[in-house]
Amino acid sequence: MDFCDDGTGNGCACSFLNKSSAGLCTKCSKLATLTKGSTEYDQWKSFKQCESCGIAWKNLDSTKCRHYTQNLVRTAVETSRIAQSNAMEARLxxxxxxxxxxxxxxxxxxxxxxxxxxxxxxxxxxxxxxxxxxxxxxxxxxxxxxxxxxxxxxxxYMSGNMAHYYAAPGPSTKKAAGMQPKLSMALELYIDKPNTLNFTLGSTVVRKQSATAMAIDGVPLGKCHAVLNAGGRMESTFVRTNRSNNSGVDTSTVIQIKKTHTTCNTETGEVEIEWPENASVHEAVVGKDIFASGATKNIYKLSIGSDLYVAKRFFEIGTGVEVTADENKSNLENELIRLKTAEWFLSKFKSQAKEYGIEYLSDITVSEGFLVREIGEPSPASSLPSFKEDTAVWLVEPHLYSGTLVHPNRTDKLGKTLSAFSHFAHRISTL
Structure with a gap:
């Protein structure tokens, strides 16, 4: 399919690895409809042509179309990410x-x-x-x-202010503390000396053996003692310092989100997704850098309050062009429907296993996913333009998730239960 040939000897016989259909390339197809020697024929013959897909346009300024260039960049980024991941694992x-x-x-x-x-x-x-x-x-x-x-x-991993601050430690910097490697994190501890002295001087030492107390300035006591203070225990507080060169400070975005309302019919397994207008607004924090990536979706870290999640969005749906907000929303809804359907299948599987007295691993669960929509201007992670307000949609799942690219060959109880469940889901879905 990559050769430009219609089977009769016409065409340029060039190979275009990403040509979308068999036969002539775009340029040869157009030239075949024009009269040789005409002005339009000569113009089309002089147009530049993409060396990857064979497309030719009047305003194409190089031999690489935009889609081919984006694929090259994406491939380079993925290769670099894999290399960094392998190097990190080796060091750790x-x-x-x-x-x-x-x-x-x-x-x-x-x-x-x-x-x-x-x-x-x-x-x-x-x-x-x-x-x-x-x-x-x-x-x-x-x-x-x-x-x-x-x-x-x-x-x-950390959560809260410290997690946001140290989300992505910057490269090694040479300061008064000296050169630090990338896999180290510098924490400065400041001790309030006046308050510490007041705390110590105002304390009493209780001997555990005799239960007698005396001032700190008194005679030395035995080894078994405890320090008590009327003001309670001392506390430590994390104070964010203003360091503009720390990239970890600006690696996340605070967003406002609304959640969907999803229901699954217990009898038929039919899933309905609603986007209520009066839904509660929640504050969340989403990372700017890609946490993980697959063939179709990018994954980012997301936190809602103290709960930690991962947020997924589509960047490729098989069309070869940039995914729009509506396409991302539609495909994520289909993903959530599949999750809820799998959960319904699992519930039926467990019920029938109990009914027939079949032993199975009861700890198997389906990821509790849900959809959210950003309110207002989209976050940088959504890759949507700023004027596309209220259009960024994410599929959110708990942070502890597992990959599904490789199916393990297990012979234990877990493996047998998963195998039986997959056969059960296939059978019940074809009835």
Whole structure:
């Protein structure tokens, strides 16, 4: 199909890898309808032609059409993202340096137990540096203040103000603190010395053994003691600093959204989606950078209050052109209908399994997705122009989701249950 040929020897016989139909290319098809030697024939023959799809236009200024150029950019971005992901995984899988001094019980136990990082955990360490007027002291951490380390699941992440602030740490910068690697995050702890001293001086020390109390300035007490204060425990507060060069400050957008009302008929499985005008308005935060991407949809991080989600939108629906707001909305509604239908199938599957006394894994659930619409000007993540108000639509699902590109070959109870469910859904959908 990529060759320009009509089967009779006509055409330029050039190969256009992305030609949309068999036969002659656009240019040869047009020339075949014109008289050779005419002015229009000579004009069309001089028009530039896309080397990828074979399209030819009067105002085409290069041998690459816009669609071909966008595909090249998208391919380059995806290739770069995959390379960065592979490099990141390789770095995160490295073991902590064995020669590091271990000053805490947690680090010693980790070393004794040979705690390692794997596919699901990352070993994170914390080190201290006391800020002084000496520039030399700011370049390295001081092991004498101790080090702390612990393996953390990769799906553990911060929320709230700190999550927004550190959403995307910037590249290494050379400041008074010295050059920092990309996989480190600098946190400055400021201690209110006057309040700390007042807190300490106003405290009482209670001996656990005798329950007697005395002032801090009194005689030394035994090892078993507790410090009490009438004003309560000291608190720490996160204060955002004004650092314009930190890209993490501007990696998300605060948006106003309305949710859909979705119902599924328990008898027929028919799904209805409504967009009520009087729906409650919620404040949400959506990331500007793509969190993950598939063949048709881009995924962004989204938070509504303290709940964390992922938001999906279409960027490709098979037409080869940019997806409009209406097309994105229609396709996302179809995605949600499929989710709710799968949930209905699963409910029927469990009911029949119980009825026939068949054992199955009961923990299987379907992602609790829902649709939201942005109110007002679209966010940068939606890729819609600013004048397209109230048109950005997202499919929102809980953050803990799993990929569906590769079907695992499982022989355990989970695998058998999923296999039985897929056969059940196919059978009941064809009745």
């Amino acid at each position: 899988a490295k073991q902590p340096i064995a020669s590091q001094q271990l000053h805490t019980t947690a680090r010693l136990l980790a070393a004794r137990n040979n705690t390692s990082t794997g596919e699901s955990t990352i070993f994170i360490t914390a080190q201290c540096r006391i800020k002084t007027t000496s520039a030399k002291d700011q370049k390295n951490t001081d092991p004498s203040y101790g080090q702390w380390g612990k393996p953390w699941p990769k799906d553990t």
